[in-house]
Amino acid sequence: MSLTPAFLDELRARTLLSGLIAKSVKLQKAGREFRACCPFHNEKTPSFYVNDDKGFYHCFGCSAHGDAIRWMTEQRGLPFIDAVKELAQAAGMEMPEQDRQSAAKAERAKGLHEAMADAAAWFSEKLAGIEGAEARALLKKRAVTEETARTFGLGFSPDSRGKLRQALKGYGDEMLVEAGLLISQEEKDPYDRFRGRLMIPIRDVRGRAIAFGGRIIGDGEPKYLNSPETPLFDKGRTLYNLDRAQAAARKSGRVIVVEGYMDVIALAQAGFDEAVAPLGTALTEHQLERLWRMAEVPLLCFDGDAAGQKAALRAAHRALPMLQPGRSLAFVTLPEGLDPDDLVRSKGAPAFEALLAKPQPLADRLWQSEVASGPLTTPEQRAGLKQRLTDLAGQIGDPNVKSEYLAEFRQRLDTHFGRGQREFQPRGSFQAARPARGKRNARGGWQPPELPPGVAMRGVQLGGLDPILAKAVLAGLLRHPAEIARHMEVLGSLRSASGALGKLFEAVIEVALEDRQLDSGKVLTILAKSGFDSVASDLLRADTLPFSFARPNGADEARAREDLSEAIAVMVALPAVDAALAQATAALAMEGSEEGAFTRQVALSRKRKELEARLANLMLADDEEFDD
Known part of the structure; x- marks a missing residue:
């Protein structure tokens, strides 16, 4: 197609x-x-x-x-x-025609989907009938209501080798084997895969049954039996309850990963619809990517026993190469011997919510694991800990995140062994702010600090923009339009700036919203239609700061973009600091001013100097580059 x-x-x-x-x-x-x-x-x-x-x-x-x-x-x-x-x-549009091979594959998949839907309906029917009494008793014992059972499409497979095969005989043995519903053996008739089990449909993102998990009713092994891999079902790419959890995660702003089907079902019944579970395997890279599409920091809530905590640590290690700014994992540790199902049934939803409110950051989990892995009394043992932590950080693909982890682990090592001056404070929240500082990365370029958009907006409203710096940033954005989308959240706050600069920032943002595949010529053409042609041309000719220059032959574009990011950070931070400094100075001048006013003034003055130094370093770095 x-x-x-x-x-x-x-x-x-x-x-x-x-x-x-x-x-x-x-x-x-x-x-x-x-x-x-x-x-x-x-x-x-x-x-x-x-x-x-x-x-x-x-x-x-x-x-x-x-x-x-x-x-x-x-x-x-x-x-x-x-x-x-x-x-x-x-x-009312016709889809383009498929080639023969694709059409045949689509038709085959349609038949498999229909077979799985009919199997799910048949299992549900059996759960409600005489044969399903034991399964219903199990659900009652687990406090699963009839409404919840209907929501998740729970069913029952009779302890028979051929009842499902007979019920779905219209599809033929070959298709039922391909769907994973029958088991085929040489020189023998195929027979039902699931027998005497509580049946749990596994659905795709569209809510269609693509596989089943079967839980044994009484004693026996295996406790859970899953469908095999089929054309519809890839267990490494699928998460249980994904179809329902996606919408819930968007509302709650979080996604909870638990170990098993019954944990998901119990949590949903308790009001936590954003829970999902892997399907009998450790979390895969594909599943992590899917989770990060739902929330920047998925919460892993595995069982409190040793096996559950080992699985959580495996997920932490697997996630390291995939970390990005703002994208991580957090861990919710349950009381030992309890799983989420046990907890919400014995202590209720508030107890589980309280645990979710205090997740353990990924860095804390890695640190805790390595420190607890052995004694640290000798220099060699301490060096071993340092090497293990360095190796972990070295697995991180993103250079900025890797740098932060290396710095974090160094600080913790110094503090833990009494070599540091600063007391380490465990992070209780992923939103905890850190002073925004620019610094050089491995290539010598500036790493842009992150400044919350709300802070930027308040600063711009209170203190206004530095016109020279703002013009330089606008010139840089016109030369590197792709950076507009990258900094859209912060730049959006500059729409509140007064005067011509604020209007031009707004116009540049509107241009980027309409077309994310922009080049400088396109931007200037669109701005010209809005009456900003002369202003934009003047900015490009002004070359007010080195990073906004037109570099010969496009030299070191990456460096220019990094410098532009640093300039944006300084530009939005300066107004907020200046406004706060003015307030602290005014408070200090008043009779009977509070004792903290002087401390605030000193701290803000120091912050102002830091920002000036960052800007000076930015200009110096560019000057050095041109000298080279």
Whole structure:
């Protein structure tokens, strides 16, 4: 199947974006746009906008951005081709024809889906009948209500080698074997795979049954039996309850990973619909990627026994190469001997919520594990700990995150062995702020610090922008338009700046919202149509700071972008510091001023000097580069 750009453009044109989004989000008219509280993160003030004319949505709080197809893949969790198919059907468009091989494969998959759906219905029917009495008793013992059982499609497979085969004989043995419902042996008739078990359907992101987990009713092994790998089911890429958890995770802002089916079911019944579970294996890279699409910091809540904690540590190690700024894992440790199912049944949802409120950061879990792995009384043992921690940090692919972990582990080592001056404070929250400082990475370029957008906005409103620095940043953005999208969240706060600079920042952001594949020529052309042509040209000619220069032959573009990131950080931090410093100075001048006013003034003055030094270093670094 070939989806041409023309077909996709026509599909977008025929889809009313606000109508699509309004099916799951309450929209309010705001001029020519619609607005709402963002469905991708928790907020109280609407910052999510939908523009039908331009065919995109954008959130100025979390930077979620996309068109109708992106909405279906990100908000609904559909694969790309399924999203296109659903939109095309709603728009009355015919999908492009498939080649013969693809068509045959799609037809085969359709038959397998139908067989699995009929099997799930048959299992549910048996659970409700006479044969399902023991399974119903087990559910009652586990405090699973009838409503919850219906929600998860629970069923029962009779202890028979051929009842399911007979019930679904219309599909033929070959298809039922391919679906994993029958077991085939040479020179013998196929027979039912699941016998005498509580049946738990495993669904894909669209809610279709693609496999089953079967729990034994009484004693025996294995306790759980899963479907084999099939054309529909890849256990390393699937998470149990993913179809229900995706929407819940968007509302709660978190996703909880537990070990088993019954943990997920018990948590959902207790009000935690955002729980998922791997399928009898350690978390894979594909599953971690899926989790990070749902939340930046998934919460791993494995059993409190040794096996559960070992599984959590395995997941921590597997995640290291994939870490990125803002993307990590956190760990919720249960009381020893309890799993989430036990906890919510014995102590209730508030007890579990209290544990979720105090997760252990990934760095803490790694540190704790290595420190506890053996004695640390000799220099050699301490050197061994240092080497192990360095090796762990070395697995991290992102250079900025790797640098932070190395620095973090060095600080902890110094503190732990009495060599450090600063007392280590365990992080209780992933939102804990750290002083924003620029520093050189391995290539000698600046690593941009992160500044919360709310802080930037308040600073701009209170202190205004430094005009020289702001012009330099705008010139840099015009030369490197790709950086606009990268810093969209912070730049969005500059729309509140007054005067011509604020209007130009707003115009540049609007340009980037319309087209993320921009070059300098395109930006200038679009700005010219909005009356900003002369201003933009003047900025490019001014060359107010070295990083905004037009470098010969495009030399060291990466360095220029890093310097631009550092300049943006300094630009938005300066107004906030200046405003706070002015307030502290005024407070100090008043009679009877509080004792802390002088301390604040000194600290803010020091911070002001740090920002000036960062800017000076930025200019010096560029000067050195040109001298070379």
